Amino acid sequence: MKVIRIGILIFLCFWKISIFHLQAQELPKPNPAQLAWQNAELGIIFHYDLHVFDGLAYKQSKNRITPIPDIKIFNPSKLDVEQWVISAKEAGAKFALITATHETGFALYPSKANPYNTLALGWKNGKEDLLGDFIKACHKHGLKPGVYIGIRWNSYLGVHDFVVDGEGEMQLQRQRYYNNMVEEMVKEICTWYGPLFEIWFDGGASHPEKGAPDVLPIVKKYQPECLFYHNDQLAEARWGGSESGTVNYPCWSNFPFHFTGSGESAPREIWKDGYKLLKTGDPNGKYFMPAMADAPLRGDNGRHEWFWEPNDEHSIYSLDKLVDIYHKSVGRNATLVLGVTPDTAGLVPHSDRKRMQEFGQHISNMYREPIVTSNQSKNQLTFKKQHPVKHIMLREDISEGQKIRSFRIQEQSNGKWTDIYQGSSIGNKHLIILENPVPTKVLRIIIDHAVGKPKLLTFNAYENLQNNP
Template sequence: MAQEIPIPNTQQLAWQQAELGVVFHYDIHVFDNKPYNQADNRITPISNIHLFKPAHLDVEQWVISAKESGAKFAIITATHETGFALYPSKANPYNTSALGWKNGKEDLVGDFIKACRKHDIKPGVYLGIRWNSYLGIHDFKAIGTGDVQKKRQQDYNEMVEKMVTEICTWYGPLFEIWFDGGASSPDKGAPNVLPIVKKYQPNSLFYHNDQLAEARWGGSETGTVNYPCWSTFPFPYTGSGESAPESIYKNGYALLKTGDPNGSYFMPAMADAPLRGTGGRHEWFWEPGDEKTIYPLSDLMDMYRKSVGRNATLILGVTPDTSGLVPSQDRLRLQELGNEIKRQYGSPIKNTSSEKFIIKFPTLQEVQQLILAEDLSYGQRIRSFHIDAKTKTGWKTIFTGTSIGQKCIISLEHGLNCTEIKLHIDHAIGSPKIINFNAYDTF
């Protein structure tokens, strides 16, 4: 009996094809003049809402910065661990309407989504509901005991469900809805968000809760994934941390990092990393004097090859500063990244999508990199392959691999001079569907 091949739904296919996105982290604590401390931030409320006062707020500048990086989608943190909402929620009183801007109508989320559509960037929203220091919520649970705790938990769950309904119904179609650390499950007493998203945003990528994950975390915040990295998984969900099945979290989340070629569910991998993440730092939120922690361009390109080039979707974390803008150094690095991706991969010296999988050059040609791609609308079918090249001394194998998927970037360490390159599919489930086989002379 032939093996059934998991097929992506509309939103999963679009998300993998997008390849690169940006998530903008912004919260009230950016303005408190203190270093960000996650553990403390999750339990210490910020009562003075008027700390949040970006003098030159311009969410369109954020979106333009994302587009300059080559990103195809952008996500805004509508809420994070403080519980402060960047839009005038009617469900959550701890929001921008209390600031007195624009007669209480300031809506960073709405303006951000409008800017995304203006600049042909797919908009997404990130919701942090697992922690809310203002309301005393820790790991989805209202702090307290007895009936008081139960009533506070019920009130919080209802508030979150109304907020998710607002996000899903106020702003039009969304590309992705991302729940920070997952969204747990109503079976565990958490808000019941999945049916709301599926009712009002059926074509938005749902990421994720204990019932469903339409994408999976790639197992680290390095912006890279292991090779091979498969788009299939043995479960329809991933859980969060050790709330996941043991087979997911054991061995350093090995299963999240690789996926499972025989998995029954299509679930592509996300590789995420903050732009400010080098030199021992790992900054999702802006802090003064941290410009030196912005990843060098060479590191970002290595990250790109080890995420997008390994069949994952890369999401970079960018944080606006207290002025309300993406800092100039961060924006410059994003521009450099976009330009370098175009330089290296914008113009192949030769490509083929024929079923013969052969690239021929009229004379000896230097090749630095190769890109392979499958048509994932048919599922990820190829299980193993190798590539031969015809050099001055004859044919030789230059690469042996397994996963291809959305994109497989092969960098030839010292370059290669050849007249032909041939791809051999050694094993596939069903008929292989190669749509790109490109050669490049850039690195």
């Protein structure tokens, strides 16, 4: 019996390690959730909260500490979360997230743990559930559902950076109450709505050793296949270092830490030099941790708006800028998440939705049809006639890790091979836009350095796609 007990303890020890840490490996490999998340490439996150309805300009520093005095200002006249999901699909997204809670602390579902929720509005006999309806709509329209949970700030309960305001025993009791409330909310979200694609904690979820709610074991117990993003114990994806929607090139899916922290609470190696490590990753990192590039759709002309404000349509990114963001995120081995905000009617505004439709159609058109080839191998493309190649798409099989470290693209003219591009990271996808079109009948890729035996999934060439309808 003693031997059995020791064996059980050893098993439980390794089981706990596997939950709380990514596995350090010589060549890190993605788990199923990470692989699915990178393959998805594009998601939309919908930001919605009480202060959308207050008629005031959103100011983060104020909204994080100022309670909304009247919960019933939350009264969208034409609420339709299915319209949100359809707009995400029109943009080309494969997954969508909703802010179940944000900085006000208000929950968009009838939580039993958090009394500050839609139940208090009295709609549908107290059964209004934006979160549940959103997840149902995602399933209906073929998008993978995810949830954003804001627990770092809560203006209603006086929580700032996970700490409840107050002193002495009163503060300790309120902190215990808040932590328990959050943990019960996370359990509700993980058990009420079926499988989730991603759970995103606003600014991370800190660490229970710092006095914060202990959410990681809850997510791993009830949503084991869900991407966890993130806390001081684990990050299955990493923030790309800015809210510009772009990452640096190269951008590696490997990282030297199994977590990222938040701001300067992270190790100095992460936040120094303007978060350079988050933006680039580390090809020799021991943990697989792909990058997320995020940006609000209303981020143009000096604006950066995650929440709806009136008369702000001029801040919607132009189509050209969105396409550029796509190439500098998805095209650099990151997953792009665009922030969209429904208005006071409860709908994605017409101008925002129109731009999303244009963006989705444009990207689909750009990469719908590569140049037709008569002879195609994994490393060489041979065309029937000469074509002016402008765009190239590369994808490697990352299921066993990101292996390619450097490569060249060459074209053949008069029996001579000439380099037309040199690169390093490929990963899930690398999109190349040549400065000038290269007329050629033959292209090949030379992999100069790799770890292990790499496998290309895609090597496509396209003519100038900029003006495609």
